[in-house]
Amino acid sequence: MDSAAARRPSELGSSRQPSLSTLLGVATFLLTGAAIAVAAALMVASTTMQQATGILGDAIESVRLVHSLQIDLLLDAHQSNRGAGSASGGPISTFHEWEIELRKGLAEAHRYVSSQEESGVLVDAERRVDEYLVGRRAANAGGSSPSSEAPAPAIDSLAFDEAFKALDRLVEINLHQARASQALIERLGRRATAAGVAAVIFFMAGASLVLISARRLVYGPIVAIQEAIGRYGAGDRAARAPLVGPRELGDIARAFNSTAESLERQREAQFAFLGGVAHDLRNPLSALRLSVGFLNDGGPPSEPRVQRTMALVGRQVDRLDRMVGDLLDASQIEACKLDLRVEDRDLRELVQEAVELYRPVSPEHPIELSLPEAPVLVRCDATRIEQVLNNLLSNALKYSPAGGQVDVAIHGDTGRAEIAVRDRGVGIDPADLAHLFEPFRRLKASAGAIPGTGLGLAVAKRIVEAHGGRLLVESEPGAGSVFRVELPRAS
Numbered sequence: 001m002d003s004a005a006a007r008r009p010s011e012l013g014s015s016r017q018p019s020l021s022t023l024l025g026v027a028t029f030l031l032t033g034a035a036i037a038v039a040a041a042l043m044v045a046s047t048t049m050q051q052a053t054g055i056l057g058d059a060i061e062s063v064r065l066v067h068s069l070q071i072d073l074l075l076d077a078h079q080s081n082r083g084a085g086s087a088s089g090g091p092i093s094t095f096h097e098w099e100i101e102l103r104k105g106l107a108e109a110h111r112y113v114s115s116q117e118e119s120g121v122l123v124d125a126e127r128r129v130d131e132y133l134v135g136r137r138a139a140n141a142g143g144s145s146p147s148s149e150a151p152a153p154a155i156d157s158l159a160f161d162e163a164f165k166a167l168d169r170l171v172e173i174n175l176h177q178a179r180a181s182q183a184l185i186e187r188l189g190r191r192a193t194a195a196g197v198a199a200v201i202f203f204m205a206g207a208s209l210v211l212i213s214a215r216r217l218v219y220g221p222i223v224a225i226q227e228a229i230g231r232y233g234a235g236d237r238a239a240r241a242p243l244v245g246p247r248e249l250g251d252i253a254r255a256f257n258s259t260a261e262s263l264e265r266q267r268e269a270q271f272a273f274l275g276g277v278a279h280d281l282r283n284p285l286s287a288l289r290l291s292v293g294f295l296n297d298g299g300p301p302s303e304p305r306v307q308r309t310m311a312l313v314g315r316q317v318d319r320l321d322r323m324v325g326d327l328l329d330a331s332q333i334e335a336c337k338l339d340l341r342v343e344d345r346d347l348r349e350l351v352q353e354a355v356e357l358y359r360p361v362s363p364e365h366p367i368e369l370s371l372p373e374a375p376v377l378v379r380c381d382a383t384r385i386e387q388v389l390n391n392l393l394s395n396a397l398k399y400s401p402a403g404g405q406v407d408v409a410i411h412g413d414t415g416r417a418e419i420a421v422r423d424r425g426v427g428i429d430p431a432d433l434a435h436l437f438e439p440f441r442r443l444k445a446s447a448g449a450i451p452g453t454g455l456g457l458a459v460a461k462r463i464v465e466a467h468g469g470r471l472l473v474e475s476e477p478g479a480g481s482v483f484r485v486e487l488p489r490a491s
Contacts, residue, residue, distance in 0.1 A: 019246055019247040022246075023213070027206075027210050027213075031203065031206050034199070034203070034206070035199075038195060038198075041195055042192060042195060042196075045188045045192045045195070046192075048184070048188055049184075049185055049188045049189070052181040052188070053181070053185060055114050055177055055181045056177075056181035056182060056185070058111075058114050059114070059174040059175070059178035059181065061112050062112040062170070062174045063171055063174045063175060065105055065108060065109045065112070066109065066171045066174070068105060069102060069105050069109075069167055070164060070168075070171075072101075072102055073102075073129075073132070073160065073164060073167075074164075076095075076098065076136070095136065095137075099133055102129065102133070106122075106126050106129065109122055112174075114177060115177065117173060118170070118173045118174065121166070121170050121173055122170055124166050125163070125166035125167050125169070128159070128163040128165075128166040129163045129166070129167075131159050131162070131163070132159040132160055132163040135159050217245050217246060218245060218249070220244075220245070221242070221244045221245030221246075221249045221250075221253070222245075222249065224242050225241040225242075225253050225256065228240060228241040228242070228253075228256070229241070229256060237267075239260070240256075241253035241256045243257075265435075265438075266438070340380075340381040340466060340467070341383070342379050342380055342467075343379065343380075343381075343382065344377050344378070345378060345379075345380055345382050346375045346377055347377070347378050347410055347412075347417050347419065347487070348371045348372070348410060350382060350389065351369070351371070351408060351419060352369065352371065353386070354389035354390055355367050355369050358390075358393045358394070358397065362397045364402045365397050365402075365403070365404055365405070365406055366405045366406070367393075367405075367406045367407075367408060368406070368407045368408070369408050369409075370407070370408070370409035370410070371409075371410055372410055372411075374412075376410055376489070378417050378467075378487045378488065378489060378490055379488070379490040379491075380487060381467070384463045384466075384467075385463075385467075385487075387459075387463065388460040388463050388464060388471075388485060389421075391456040391459070391460045392421040392460065392485070393406070393408070393421065395423075395457070395483075396421055396422075396423035396481075396483075397423075399425035399481075400423045400424055400425040400480075401425065404423065404424040404425060406421070406422065406423050406424075407420070407421075407422040408420070408421050409422075412489065414489070415488065415489060416469075416486050416488055416489060417487050417488075417489055418484055418486050418487075419484070419487075420482055420483070420484050420485075421482070421483045421485075422482045423481055424480040426478065426480075427475045427477040427478050427479050428475035428477070428481055429477055430477075433473065433475060436457060436473060437457050437458050437471070438458060457471075464485055464487070467487055467488070468487070468488050469486045470484075470485075470486045471483065471484070471485055471486075472486070
């Protein structure tokens, strides 16, 4: 009891330990969450970089177009100042084609507009260039007239300057956008690099933490359990596995400890059984030796004396036979060699024969038998079922006080038949009730006062289970016990 109480806190502490699946789930969730977060951040950075790269490309293309337009304006202004437009026919046709190309370039610039401000500046540049072109057409028309002998008028310098400045503003805006996009790309690149380095460091730290935790929470307890099992196998009967680590390992350690304790109890019970068998064998052997000596002492004994002695010898031989029979049955059951010769039998006949056999054994214990009117057929080995009944009746008589009544009844339904053996004896303590059907188990209250091997109930339970039935017990200390044998009905 003290050892069980001492183990209880550690077992309760182990039951509160998280399970291995929970620890693995948490580690997987954290690492997966971190991976998803890093991947999402990289995807956002990649998308933003693509957008910034597109803006940068548009700005560069827009600057190229605007520079081309400015060069065209400068060339046109240079040619006009040199009087290139005074030639008849060709210059006008050449200017018209140039104007078309210029306007086409302005229209193409709209494809690369990336902001409202740039769109407004481009519209203003178109208006300024249009004003310049209007003046140029007027200058060309005046200079190409057949009646005109004056030189071609120069271009409108103010219109040219305004158009050129408008295109310069467009270039400045595009250059500003290009610089901003380039700075954004560089900043995102640095952040992506930092995120990659942080992710590598995080995953390396996470992997290290998982390995360290696995070593402390899993590997250490496994080694401790292995060492405990090794010590127990080497002969250290007190070796027990520590209840540490995840819940699964705690369950393994608890199962090993329970098995070891059960083996120790069984070992102690076997030693106690051997001592009890030696004691129980010595008593009938001593009685037999005294009886033989009594018969051989002082000449031929009288007939009453011989009858009493032979009755004593018969009882002691029967007692030895039962003890040896229990040992043989237990060995056959453990070796899985229990043979059953089954046949359909009326359970009422078997119970009545067992009761009639035990009524003369203990006349001070009345046996009340209750049988149903209809036959109760079961498919069983009659000899083995009689062995079970003999054991239950023998125990009921042994553990009942003088004058205590024993009730035997049969109950049957469509599927199962039940034999109930009730005594009004000392009852069974709850601490003994859980181990009542274990081999070599004797009740503490009567182990020294009532002879027995502690194998009868264990053998009876295995016999009933071999028939597909159950052996149950209900008991209260001081109020007696009820043993119920449930067997399947014959079809």
